[in-house]
Amino acid sequence: MTAQNDLEGTLGAWLHGDATTTPPPEPLARAIESTRSVRPRPALVALIGSSWIGAGETNVVRGGIANLRPGIAVISLAAALVVAVVLGATLVRSPVVGPGATSSPSASSSTSPSPAPTEAAGGDFGTPLPSYKTFANPAYGWSVSYNADWSVFDDPFLAGPHGVTQFVPWNAGQLFVLVGGPGAGAPKPCSGCGTFRSRAVDDLAVEVLEFLRLENVNPPASSELPRTIGRDSLDGEDARYGYQTYPPNGHDFPSRDFVFVAIHGRRQYVIVLTPNIADGAEADWFPKFAHDLRFTTP
């Protein structure tokens, strides 16, 4: 064939010819929609995992940092530490209260000027947390303390009510409290989803983690994910604390999803954290947040 004589030219023409079909619009729409509510990672964190092609011959991760002269690197680090310490001290003295809570009429929140039992959780976000609020949901029968600079969206799905409250910690991903209604007993984990079916707390932990796995854009195989489930308690009720670790997929960070589950009064209580950055701090503050949950009478 003629391509044997001019393989490269023919191949180039063929590739461009082959590529003239119009791509389906759905993947673009899905990508735009799925990223709309996700916050980009902070610059430094994004830089490490981004496969970035920099301006020079070397990329940032392998070349840029490595090529820094040791002296400059040390001075830069020391300067950054000093700035961080000064900023931290300043902010601790002058508490910053964030956007506060947005809640439905069925829920209420109150601000506590003094640190709640979750005080240690504050610093884990890298920001001082001067005050706490209590979110109470009398309709579903629970309350919890949370950092005052978080946002709260009760029943965030459009086709509610689902028994879901979303907390948005500063730069720490998505935190949901899902509680079954007094009648149904099981929350809907997302719009269009069914409900969790498990009636035993052990099974519920597995079911929730499996749900989180499948919620990924490209779900890894279940067998790929190291999954840990341990015994715990929420407000004196038998509970399970679990997490599963997602391996890096070539250009992404390893990350973890965390859950607490309990069954109280035949109703499911599920607390889920899906971080959008992997800094490891979640493992400390998330249990503290969950342990502040209190069961109330709906």
Place this chain on the structure above:
Amino acid sequence: MPRDLVIRASTGDHDAFASLATDAYGRLHRTAQLILRRDDLASDAVQEALTSAWLHIRAVRNPDRFDAWLNRLVVRACYHELRRAKRGPIQIQVDSIHGPGTDDSASALADRDQLERGFQHLSAEHRAVLVVHHYLGLPDAEAAKVMDIPIGTYKSRLNRAHTSLRAALEADERAAGVAQESIA
């Protein structure tokens, strides 16, 4: 690719990012489709690449290199899709080839069919290196970065890909010759 859009996107402006994604989408999807040869995997790869691009958008240092960065993300997403696909049942979907020229002679169609078959026989890495070189048209140094391999590896892989494709085409010609003889 307007620089100001990249700069705005890198500060968290999602609308700017959506514009950039829309502009690049056709090229990214075509790249993925050529490497993966399956529309469903290509769609997944592009979606993964764009999602990753948004998550890491604050890492943008040089707005002029944004397109190169997207190319790299989509090539890596293709490899990821291939690894995932290997774990599940493979559904081979051989797409028909419809080039831009509509006045195809029979021989031109035969050439394209032969190229299609030869291309299918290549490994994904060889398809990727040919796509980056011939479709994206990147210079060697930049192509090596997109592939995330040293430039020497890139050049040798490109050479091997050409050799493999040539061998596949020759094998195809031999098979066609045998078939004609048996018919005769």
